[in-house]
Amino acid sequence: MHRRSLLAVLLTLVCSILTPVTVFAENFISDRITVRSVGTGSDVILIPGLSSSPRVWAEMVKALPGHRYHLIQISGFAGQVRPYQAMW
Numbered sequence: 001m002h003r004r005s006l007l008a009v010l011l012t013l014v015c016s017i018l019t020p021v022t023v024f025a026e027n028f029i030s031d032r033i034t035v036r037s038v039g040t041g042s043d044v045i046l047i048p049g050l051s052s053s054p055r056v057w058a059e060m061v062k063a064l065p066g067h068r069y070h071l072i073q074i075s076g077f078a079g080q081v082r083p084y085q086a087m088w
Contacts, residue, residue: 034073041067050077 036054044067046057054071061069 032075034075036071036073038069038071039065039067041065043068043070045070045072047072047074050074 038061046054046060046069048054048056054073057069057071061071
């Protein structure tokens with residue numbers, strides 16, 4: 001009987017670990033990055049190189065539907081205005 005109880009506990013733990021959890025973040029506001037979301041489906045975060053804008057991902061986003069793409073833009077790079085003067 002002890003073995004069955006142990007197996008039941010282990011099965012419960014494994015099932016709870018493998019169950020997807022949806023987490024909702026509060027609205028994110030930043031003056032350092034901009035995030036634009038496009039599409040629906042599983043989440044994919046795309047961060048361009050420092051000299052590029054999120055436009056570098058446009059063709060890939062069109063070619064691979066079925067995902068929600070989060071396109072990141074870092075302020076001060078690729079023509080986006082820098083919100084503050086760095087102190088260093």
